[in-house]
Amino acid sequence: MKHFYTLFLLFTISLSFSQRKYSQSYFSNPMDIPLVVAGTFGELRSNHFHSGIDLKTQQKEGVPILAPANGYIYRIKVAQYGFGKVLYVKHPSGFTTVFAHLQKFAPRIQKYVKDIQYKKKSYYTGNLFPEEEKFPVKKGEIIGYSGDTGSSGGPHLHYEIRDSKTDKIINPLHFGLAVKDTRNPIIEKLMVFPLDTNARVNNSNQKSTIPIKKINEGKYIAERIKANGSIGLGVVTFDRQDEAMNRNGIYSLEMHVNGELVYYHDLETFSFAESKYINLLIDFEHYGKFKKKFQKTHKVSKNKLSLYKNLINDGKLIIEPLASYNVEIIAKDFEGNASKLRIPIKGVSKNELEVKKDTTEYKITAVNFNKFQKENVTIAFPKNSFYHDCYLNFDVNDGIAKIHEPTIPLDKRFTLTFDTSHLNTKEKQQVYIANVTKKKYPKYVSTKKKENKVYTNQKTLGSYTLKLDSISPKINLVNFADQQWITKNKTLKVKIKDEESGIKDFRGSIDNEWVLMEYNHKKGILTYDFSDKKLVGSKHIFKIVVSDNVGNTETISTTFYRKP
Structure with a gap:
């Protein structure tokens, strides 16, 4: 018991220190609106952990994005997928902040990017690295506007804080962001894993889900498990903040056996290189079949995640005949709200089973x-x-x-x-x-x-x-028609679509000169902004060429009129 209290004290001090070792005032909020989280740091995504937090933007685009501290913009990128339009700001404190899925950049940055796009004759910029003195920023200065570009499921800001030297990502909530959260996480399902051919769970050597029920707020209990040998546990759990219904990720997961801490991991920080090992943290087979992510409370071989702390026997339980085990799994959010699942386990003698070998040629x-x-x-x-x-x-x-x-x-x-x-x-x-x-x-x-x-x-x-794929892409005019006067239009829009292999490339021109077409791939809309360039004369020829991934192309050439 003394050993347990020593471990618990060290664990508590460590957890408290980790939440205080980052400055709570250095970074200000990246937006001047109430912060509501749509996605938490380290949330379980497909093949990776979420590398930042997603902040709601009141279901709209165009919310000003503010530099959270002094620094300079050192990297910019415009891409169709991934982060879409993204800014990276380096700060003298040794941290880098990242702002993704932007609608557009602040005017001086926007001009710099557009000049490069016109020079390259491409919407996609690749990584741009301006000189350090090119774009200094002051704390609170507008550096861009929130959007829905890239692989985004709706308007929001993806916000990251990284260590500039190691490029490790750190949970932004450690830096004092105020998000209202008084709710306990929800524990939804429990699974038990026999970890070798000699292990048994309820007279079977196959993994199985165990019924659980909610006793009251934050407390759950599982049906008694009869087991023998080496077993592991896993849970489906998620969290909700006060002002959103999103099924967000938890901050930490821990397991105690007969009062002793045997497993713990949290989402304080991780590196991009280790993010792929999420597939060893979860039961990947079950996810592949049923799209439910069971987080294991035991570490499997080949798993190189750095999230783990204070593991005993890698969180694996050795169940002895006639012994009783009181197991408790605790899921916590960043604010410390906790839910506890109690799992009674009874050790029984091993029954003999014919184990079928899974073999193919x-x-x-x-x-x-x-x-x-x-x-x-x-x-x-x-x-x-x-x-x-x-x-x-x-x-x-x-x-x-x-x-x-x-x-x-x-x-x-x-x-x-x-x-x-x-x-x-x-x-x-x-x-x-x-x-x-x-x-x-x-x-x-x-x-x-x-x-x-x-x-x-x-x-x-x-x-x-x-x-x-023998079918060419389709092109439709959206906000103008052939031979139309469009002097009042601020933009020129066309919709493109390909039913088979998908859109690969597009090229727009006015009067035989390349023009920048902003591409919203989710809506299939290409947009030209007339403020990009002053047109000479009133009659103009707009041409758009679209190709798919096997080389089929479609071209539309149309005439419009516009007063100079």
Whole structure:
């Protein structure tokens, strides 16, 4: 018992210190509106942890973004996906702040970016690194406006704080951001994992969900578990702040066995390099099948996450016959609101079971290069693509290559190759590889071509096939018509769409000169701003050329009139 209280005291001091070691006043709020969180730091996302916090912008774009401290803008990027329009600000304190999914930048930055876009004749800028003295910023200065660009699910600000030297990301809430949260996290489900072939859970060697019920606010209890040998636990849990209904991530997860802390992790900081190990923190197989993320309260081999603290036996429980165990899993949010799940476990004698071996002819030895071929399909996995040895299901039927299911996490990309020697010249131009794991929604994947084959590098197992795209993209005029006077228009808009392989590129021009078309890929809208350039004369020819991912193109040329 003395050992437990010493551990608990050290743990409490450590937790308290971690929340005080960052300045609470150095950074001011990045927006002058009440801060409501739509997504928490370290939240469980697909193949990665959320690297910042998402702040609501009152369901609108154009909220001014303020520099939270003195510094200078050292990096800018405009991209179709990912962060969209993003600014990076370095501060003399040794931190970098990041502002993503912006609608536009402050005027002087906007002009700098547009000049480069016109020089490159491309909407996409790549990474821009202005000289340090180019864009100094003062605390509270407007540096941009909130938006919905990139891979955003609606208007919001994605905000990050990074260590400028290590590039590790730090939870912004540690720096004094005030977010109202008095709610306890919710614990939704419990799973038990037999961790070797000799372990038993309720007379089975298969993982299983255990019913739980809520006793009162913040307290849950599970059905009694009968077990033997090495087992692990996992929970589905989430948090909600006071002013939003979003299912946000928790801050910390811990487990006690008979009063002793045996497992703890929190979301104070992590590096981008380790974010992929989220697939070992969760039950990836269950997520692949049912889209529910069970967070394990035990650390598995190959997991290199730095989130863990004070682990005993990596959080794995050794259940002895006739022994009783009182297990408690505690989920907390950043404010310390907690929910507790009590799990009674009774040790029983091991029953004998016939353990079926999961074998196929496609055995993966993780430390080796693995390559398999069937019909016109070849799959090749680099060394250490898998975290452990396993067997794959691999088959080709009706042109569909089924490479297991997306239930095994990969550390590296594998190469999928289709032989296309049976296609004619035109078909070879039109062919692409599509992910058809979701049969109703075939999805183009980046396809590279050689004379008699096409291939792609992917990090997700599943079903893939060849498809042909012979249909050109569609272009429709939105806010003007051919031969129309549009003097009052501030912008010129067209809608583009491609049903098959998807839009790859576009090029707009007025009077044979390239013009910048801002692309909202979620709505398929291209927008030209007339303030970019003064047009000479009243009659103008607008031309737009759009191409898809296999090279089909569509062109529209139209005339409009506008007073100088």
